[in-house]
Amino acid sequence: MRDKQIEDLKDYKYGFSTDIESFKAPKGLNEEVIRFISNIKKEPDWLLQWRLKAFERLKVLKEPDWQKPKYPKIDYQDLYYYSAPKSFKEKPKNLEDLDPKLLETYKKLGIPLQEQKRLNGIAVDAVFDSVSVATTFKDTLTEKGIIFCSISEAIQKHPDLVKKYLGSVIPITDHFFATLNSAVFTDGSFVYIPPNVKCPMELSTYFRINASDTGQFERTLIIADKGSYVSYLEGCTAPMRDENQLHAANVELVALDDAEIKYSTVQNWYPGDKDGKGGIYNFVTKRGLCKGKNSKISWTQVETGSAITWKYPSCILKGDNSIGEFYSIAITNNYQKADTGTKMIHLGKNTKSKIISKGISAGKSDMTYRGLVDISKNASNSTNYTQCDSLLMGNKCGAHTVPYIKNKNSNSNIAHEATTSKISEDQLHYCQQRGLNQEEAVGLIVNGFCKEVLQQLPMEFAVEAQKLVGISLEGSVG
Amino acid sequence: MLKINNLNAKIQEKIILSGFNLEIKPGEVHAIMGPNGSGKSTLSNILSGKKGYEVSGEVLYENKNLFDLETEERAHKGIFLAFQYPLEIPGVNTNIFLKTSLNSIRKAKGEKELDALEFLKLVKEKAKELKFDEEKLNRQLNVGFSGGEKKKNEILQMSILDPKLSILDETDSGLDIDALKIVADGVNALRKKNNSFLIITHYQRLLDYIKPDFVHVLMGGKIIKSGGAELAIELEKKRI
Numbered sequence: 001m002r003d004k005q006i007e008d009l010k011d012y013k014y015g016f017s018t019d020i021e022s023f024k025a026p027k028g029l030n031e032e033v034i035r036f037i038s039n040i041k042k043e044p045d046w047l048l049q050w051r052l053k054a055f056e057r058l059k060v061l062k063e064p065d066w067q068k069p070k071y072p073k074i075d076y077q078d079l080y081y082y083s084a085p086k087s088f089k090e091k092p093k094n095l096e097d098l099d100p101k102l103l104e105t106y107k108k109l110g111i112p113l114q115e116q117k118r119l120n121g122i123a124v125d126a127v128f129d130s131v132s133v134a135t136t137f138k139d140t141l142t143e144k145g146i147i148f149c150s151i152s153e154a155i156q157k158h159p160d161l162v163k164k165y166l167g168s169v170i171p172i173t174d175h176f177f178a179t180l181n182s183a184v185f186t187d188g189s190f191v192y193i194p195p196n197v198k199c200p201m202e203l204s205t206y207f208r209i210n211a212s213d214t215g216q217f218e219r220t221l222i223i224a225d226k227g228s229y230v231s232y233l234e235g236c237t238a239p240m241r242d243e244n245q246l247h248a249a250n251v252e253l254v255a256l257d258d259a260e261i262k263y264s265t266v267q268n269w270y271p272g273d274k275d276g277k278g279g280i281y282n283f284v285t286k287r288g289l290c291k292g293k294n295s296k297i298s299w300t301q302v303e304t305g306s307a308i309t310w311k312y313p314s315c316i317l318k319g320d321n322s323i324g325e326f327y328s329i330a331i332t333n334n335y336q337k338a339d340t341g342t343k344m345i346h347l348g349k350n351t352k353s354k355i356i357s358k359g360i361s362a363g364k365s366d367m368t369y370r371g372l373v374d375i376s377k378n379a380s381n382s383t384n385y386t387q388c389d390s391l392l393m394g395n396k397c398g399a400h401t402v403p404y405i406k407n408k409n410s411n412s413n414i415a416h417e418a419t420t421s422k423i424s425e426d427q428l429h430y431c432q433q434r435g436l437n438q439e440e441a442v443g444l445i446v447n448g449f450c451k452e453v454l455q456q457l458p459m460e461f462a463v464e465a466q467k468l469v470g471i472s473l474e475g476s477v478g
Numbered sequence: 479m480l481k482i483n484n485l486n487a488k489i490q491e492k493i494i495l496s497g498f499n500l501e502i503k504p505g506e507v508h509a510i511m512g513p514n515g516s517g518k519s520t521l522s523n524i525l526s527g528k529k530g531y532e533v534s535g536e537v538l539y540e541n542k543n544l545f546d547l548e549t550e551e552r553a554h555k556g557i558f559l560a561f562q563y564p565l566e567i568p569g570v571n572t573n574i575f576l577k578t579s580l581n582s583i584r585k586a587k588g589e590k591e592l593d594a595l596e597f598l599k600l601v602k603e604k605a606k607e608l609k610f611d612e613e614k615l616n617r618q619l620n621v622g623f624s625g626g627e628k629k630k631n632e633i634l635q636m637s638i639l640d641p642k643l644s645i646l647d648e649t650d651s652g653l654d655i656d657a658l659k660i661v662a663d664g665v666n667a668l669r670k671k672n673n674s675f676l677i678i679t680h681y682q683r684l685l686d687y688i689k690p691d692f693v694h695v696l697m698g699g700k701i702i703k704s705g706g707a708e709l710a711i712e713l714e715k716k717r718i
Contacts, residue, residue, distance in 0.1 A: 424565075425529070425530075426565055427565050427567060429526070429527075429528050429529075429549065430561065430564070430565040430567075431567075431579075432527070432548070432549035432550045432553070433526050433527070433549055433550075433552075433553055433558075433559050433561075434553060434575070434579035434582075434583075434635065434639075435550050435553040435554055435579050435580075435582040435583040435586065435639075436550060436578060436579065436582050437548075437550050437582075438550075440578070440582065444567070444570055444575070444578065445567055445570070447569070447570070448567055448568055448569025448570035448618070448619075449568065449569055450569070451569035451570075452569075
């Protein structure tokens with residue numbers, strides 16, 4: 001039975017890749033290219049018009065430059081906006097062809113061999129193993145009426161849902177990168193949880209068929225209908241190889257009355273080498289709308305990769321009594337830079353938000369926490385609690401905290417706490433005297449520092465994330 | 479077990495130890511007494527592997543050059559330091575710290591690592607012996623502990639790790655008499671044929687409960703006088 005499944009999938013996979021391979025969009029950003037993408041994906045006309053509208057808007061938008069980490073100018077006409085997934089022929093054949101440093105990291109994280117191959121797009125049968133796992137997984141979800149598929153598939157099969165919610169949280173008139181994404185997004189995830197359904201498992205991009213090759217302009221849309229619950233995991237602790245430097249994804253979450261969405265991210269993209277060469281620019285727009293009353297959206301992120309991380313997963317607390325949470329660990333080492341935080345926009349009454357941010361900088365890296373708490377005139381009896389802690393390792397790195405606080409309602413309350421500390425030589429000596437080597441000691445101390453956030457992650461993920469936190473800081477002391 | 483020949487130590491050009499000699503044989507308990515600034519803590523720092531000192535001379539531990547060993551390797555080979563000021567590590571559960579520590583030492587010795595259940599059984603037993611409040615083991619390491627609790631926690635760690643050479647750096651300072659007795663009980667329980675102790679202290683009173691084989695007086699970076707347990711009493715009298 002399973003063999004048959006694998007056979008079927010093989011055919012599908014090969015068939016799919018031959019079909020797609022005959023198409024490729026020319027370089028550059030223009031109406032032609034957008035029409036090409038929409039056409040190749042057999043999109044309905046409304047979506048093409050939507051993309052084109054975004055493109056019109058993009059022409060008048062300016063690339064923002066207020067962020068702390070600066071980067072060389074990107075020539076948007078010099079990028080490919082659509083290229084087919086690579087064929088097996090072009091992919092690396094063996095793990096031996098990869099960077100030995102990468103393999104060493106896999107070993108430390110305890111990633112199985114087959115999994116290492118999958119992450120690097122090496123053509124092996126094992127890929128089909130994980131696909132068949134995904135198939136059983138899908139059956140369970142279908143029974144509950146849960147939709148979990150690629151956004152391309154959702155556009156074909158559930159156009160009404162997509163049309164209703166796409167762009168309802170991040171409009172096409174938003175900022176430069178978000179609008180760019182709206183014009184040219186290629187693929188991503190779609191989730192819909194029907195009313196009063198508690199999703200029985202963690203949904204993870206890992207289990208979505210064809211999850212790889214979603215490209216640099218990923219688009220994710222998650223809708224939790226009334227009284228439903230879902231926990232979604234994005235990313236992977238293992239370092240991912242990717243040839244695109246710029247990543248500008250959009251993630252939209254919508255929670256209706258009494259619904260809850262928990263969105264966890266572990267981001268470990270290539271950070272560049274130890275001299276700061278190469279690495280991904282991670283310019284992602286993530287926004288959640290607590291649309292209904294008593295709804296809740298919780299973001300948890302562990303950001304250890306990328307050369308530049310620039311993102312503010314945000315919550316718009318529109319429904320009365322809605323809750324927004326943001327738990328973040330951001331680690332920068334060597335020449336990495338991060339400017340990250342959140343926005344909590346309180347619109348409804350009795351809305352609550354909580355921000356726990358842990359920033360760790362090592363090497364010559366630079367870290368900024370930037371966060372907005374905005375309590376509007378009508379959001380009476382609302383509260384925010386913010387805690388921002390920075391940990392510095394060595395004396396060549398930087399940490400900055402930039403809070404923006406607006407309270408237009410006298411019945412509401414905002415509390416902000418911030419600390420900056422260093423790992424002391426004495427703490428390290430203490431741990432080493434108890435038999436831990438320096439790496440283990442740093443890992444332990446840093447994990448202690450991040451504990452409140454790590455606790456928010458789903459269990460299996462938390463263990464991996466703990467290891468990752470230690471590994472990301474390797475070589476940062478002594 | 480430990481042989482120190484002509485040890486000299488400087489920190490930022492300041493001479494702390496000069497011409498220090500000491501030999502500790504298996505099973506012996508040595509006490510080092512001396513005024514503030516005589517070099518007592520520097521000695522424990524250097525033996526445990528703390529960085530930042532300019533050191534010359536020879537220290538042999540089990541006939542091997544101690545300076546060839548990293549801090550954690552010394553711990554793996556059975557050297558334990560009860561810190562004068564135990565460090566706080568926020569967010570790290572005391573039990574987890576202890577388990578990580580014990581298992582890293584067991585692993586280095588080629589012994590089987592303890593699983594959570596085996597470890598909890600051991601730690602409960604030891605905590606009971608030392609009248610250490612078990613509830614504290616689930617708190618963050620030393621965070622919010624009183625001075626006495628921190629010191630007792632050091633002794634608890636010592637009894638769990640079962641070291642060959644234990645160095646107690648002013649563990650008795652700031653302890654009330656009940657806590658002092660508990661610390662002494664912890665040490666006495668570990669006193670076996672092959673376990674040795676180096677007890678650094680200001681006061682004689684701890685030595686009422688732990689009878690040392692040798693007492694040394696440290697002053698100006700070297701030992702100026704050595705004797706038996708009676709020397710401690712003599713010193714205390716002189717001070718009065």
